[in-house]
Amino acid sequence: MIRNFILRTLDKYASKWIVFFVDLFLVFVSFFIAYFIRFNVSFNFNVNNLLNQIPFVLFFAVVSFLTVGSYKSIIRHTGIRDAFNVFIASSLLCVLLLLAVTFNVFFKVIDSFYIPKSILIIHYLVTTLVLILSRFIFKSFYDVLSIELESIHNVLIYGAGESGIISFGALNRDKKNNYDVIGFIDDNKNKIGKKIDRVKIYNPKLITKEFIKKYAVDEVIISIQKIKPNRLLAITDKFIGLGIDVKIVPALSKWIDGDFNANQIRQVKIEDLLDRAPIIIDNPIVQREVNNKVVLVSGAAGSIGSEISRQLSLYNCKLIVLIDQAESPLYDLQQELIQKGITNFVAIVSDVRDRFKVERIFKKYKPQRVFHAAAYKHVPLMEKSPYEAIKVNVLGTKNIADLSNEYGIERFVMISTDKAVNPTNVMGASKRIAELYIGCVSKASKKTKFTITRFGNVLGSNGSVIPLFKRQIENGGPLTVTHKKITRYFMTIPEACSLVLEAGTMGKGGEIYIFDMGKSVKIFEIAKRMIYLSGLRYPEDIDIKVTGLRPGEKLYEELLADGENTTKTYHDKIMIAKTHEIDNSVVKIKIDDLSLNFDKLNNRELVKLMKTLVPEYVSNNSEFEILDVRPKEVNIK
Known part of the structure; x- marks a missing residue:
């Protein structure tokens, strides 16, 4: 649920202007880091000068980013070309700062605006690294969330008995598939409204189209041992009518070495819906x-x-x-x-x-x-x-x-x-x-x-x-x-x-x-x-x-x-x-x-x-219907 919220937020608000201001913030941080490195990893420098220089650095950063347009790329699809654009933008920023500082040295327009070249070079390297690295980190973060989100299966478990609890545990242990159990469903009035491991048990009557839509339910897993065919038929008919997948937990006899794994859950097949108990022969x-x-x-x-x-x-x-x-x-x-x-x-x-x-x-x-x-x-x-x-x-x-x-x-x-x-x-x-x-x-x-x-x-x-x-x-x-x-x-x-x-x-x-x-x-x-x-x-x-x-x-x-x-x-x-x-x-x-x-x-x-x-043979809907022959030779006692 948290991942859903994060991704929806990122998709909605992660516009190019958010990227633009994040880049400016990173330029600001990189300038601090450049001073810190220049003065032997210490704070033995004039902080007031740094603070006076920040507005000019950010101004030229704005000019560079707007000129190159490095902030316009879609961060979650960052590639080599996007990294190159960032490199161009940070290089332009460095050149503009060098020109501005040189101009100010000759004409002394602003007394406090003097940045040592060593700091400018360090700032250029740090800025380039941080801006490119931040994009790939953000892309990886988004990819991880996206992969997990795409594999999430919001499920309901029908049956809050022992089999349902075992199924719940198996789904939570499964690493290959990402199951999120929204709740249990059970007909037992004594169980309805209670919780199993903080997961609520619902009345089957509450499972409507609105409920399915609200919780984005993908499938229902029927986990009832020895379920009668007519009941399975009724449950399946209801949920396929709601437009969601119906799966079933196999019989206990088919569990692997007596243990149940999530990969044993299977689709309900037409054979399950014949309203008849399966025949098992062991003679x-x-x-x-x-x-x-x-x-x-x-x-x-x-x-x-x-x-x-x-x-x-x-x-x-x-x-x-x-x-x-x-x-x-x-x-x-x-x-x-x-x-x-x-x-x-x-x-x-x-x-x-x-x-x-x-x-x-x-x-x-x-x-x-x-x-x-x-x-x-x-x-x-x-x-x-x-x-x-x-x-x-x-x-x-x-x-x-x-x-x-x-x-x-x-x-x-x-x-x-x-x-x-x-x-x-x-x-x-x-x-x-x-x-x-x-x-x-x-x-x-x-x-x-x-x-x-x-x-x-x-x-x-x-x-x-x-x-x-x-x-x-x-x-x-x-x-x-x-x-x-x-x-x-x-x-x-x-x-x-x-x-x-x-x-x-x-x-x-x-x-x-x-x-x-x-x-x-x-x-x-x-x-x-x-x-x-x-x-x-x-x-x-x-x-x-x-x-x-x-x-x-x-x-x-x-x-x-x-x-x-x-x-x-x-x-x-x-x-x-x-x-x-x-x-x-x-x-x-x-x-x-x-x-x-x-x-x-x-x-x-x-x-x-x-x-x-065969005297009882009467043709139906056939060209042989007119043949009404009844045997006299065959003696049927």
């Missing part, structure tokens, strides 16, 4: 199930597949076989793992649609566990390409599942989607057919345990709304949302993959595991929060454009189909979907026929066939 059973095993991951270069691969690399797998048809992303994953010093893996460019090539991989590496993440997942694209959706999502899954069964794989885990539930699009229906096929082979398998995991959207996955919104914000907007009421379930990629690994250790085979996704979230609200978290305002800086539902898209996603319910597992975030019993022999025959004849059918015929296999 030794997973380690036991994959240690010293050969594990194959299909679709390893995708968002889910790559994260499964990363998490598997943390265990002592004998070998991780990564296969994907996308060459560049697979190469990126390969290099990432190599950079981490991981060597127990092999990356192979291969396509799950190519049974011959995949079978060669099975023969060579003999995997014991398979995580099948390869899939086409973009709803609008697959709505235009049913052929590709079936070829990858259904027949690709069939290839991997059949080979897993033939080669006696211990466990096969398929990654499905909530869009397979009561599907309204080709992509969801193709994933549901894949689920049905896994159910069929699971019933017939004697050794391989087949497992399906079903969950919603993952934050940050390729093609998801979060990366799209980030790109749109970088480009200046607008953000595009298909419908103002559209909602989706979300979890982070690491959370989803941790649960996939966990579910891969459960059950006897044939189960569909549903993950607890928390509450569904409005995409429109996510868009607004992302704008605010980017330091911008909606709609002033960036607007949100509603474009209308895309082909195959529905407003609300579901994790359970009509008539399905769940049973609990030992993990509170993983449940088993209890589904309709289906005549597996009939379904398998249908899918086998599809495998043999699908390349002879056009898109409309393929969608008709999909609707016979």
